[in-house]
Amino acid sequence: MTGLFDHVMLRVDDLETSVDWYQTHLGYEEKDRHEGDGFTIVYLGPEGMHDDGAMLELTSNHGETTDEVGDAWGHIAVRVPEGELEAHYQQLMDEGVEDYRDPESCGGRYAFVKDPDGHEVEIVQRDYGALWSIDHTMMRVEDADEALGFWTRKFEYVEPRSRWESDSFANYFMGPEDAPQEAMWLELTYNYDGRSYTMGDAWGHLCVRVDDLQEDWDQLMLREAADYRSPEECDDLYAFTTDQDGHEIELIERDPDAESLFPF
Template identity: 85%
Template structure:
């Protein structure tokens, strides 16, 4: 499997409100929309995103449920050019985005805002990738050794970017070994105090690209991955497994000649 992170899915209360927020403040464009039975999905991303760049998937259900973010779900991170963090953060403030964690409070290295549903959006500085493109997705894990082992054994991920081991927590950035630097990376956050996390339902899933859905699914089963939703259960269009903490991971086989981003 390629292992490249294809998209990250979050649930939102009102799709049009969320679309307006991301289109207005992050200059995202709607790539494609799917109207399902009782739900709507929209793919978003910068206009000039890299071929291996990840998309943001927003899902709205028609049942008007109020979602809980939970604390197992961390944040998405978006890129701005090196040296332009303050300027872009001030631009967001001028546009009326809530002041959540400004650059000064984060040592001048990054900042955070929140979208209309309370999903945290980190702003990081990079010398590559399109403006506002997805840099990484952070999830919290209860056992670092198990989490690192899961992504290493099941998906053949490595730690190519960095790790940060502080006095009370650690961050591990993981991705496939030969991934393009413009691709989205996975950040695993582990706190040393043994806390347990609530998953919440506002957090949806990560999606990983595979070369052949059924073959790669069988390989995951050999590696003792969780048989959560098999390809057969999903009409051989996609599949889902889960990590040791219950974070859902979709497997998707991208057809470059397809007229649609959705495998429906």
């Protein structure tokens, strides 16, 4: 499997409001849309995103609302050029975006805002990647050793791409060893106090792009990954496993010549 992250999925209450928010404030464009039976999915991303970059998937279940964001899911982080954090943050403030943590409170290194559904969006400074492209997705884990072992053994991710360890928590950035820097990375956050987390229903899943869906699924099963939704159960279009904490991980095989991004 390539192991690159293909997209991150968030559930939203009002799809068009959320799509408009990402288009207006982050300059995202609609990459594709699927109208299902009782739900709608939209893929979004910046116009100039890297071929190996990750998209944002917004899912709306018709007639349903999401009750809880949960704290097991953390945030997505989007990129702005080095030295331009304050300017882009101020632009968002001028546009009426909800502030969460300004650059000053974050030591001038990053900032946070919230989208219409309360999902946290971190703004990080990078000298690579398209403006507002997804840099990483953060999830909180209850056991760092188990989480690191899961991603290194099941998906062959490198032992952390980078890490930050403080007196009370640690951050581990994981990804395939040969991934381009423009790809999305996974940030695992571990708090030392032994707390547990609530998953919530507003957080959806991560999606990993694979070379051969059935072969890579069989490999995951050999490595004792959770059989959550097998390819057969999903009409051989995709599959799902879960990590040690119950975070859902989708597997999808991309056809570069397909007319649609959706395998339906």
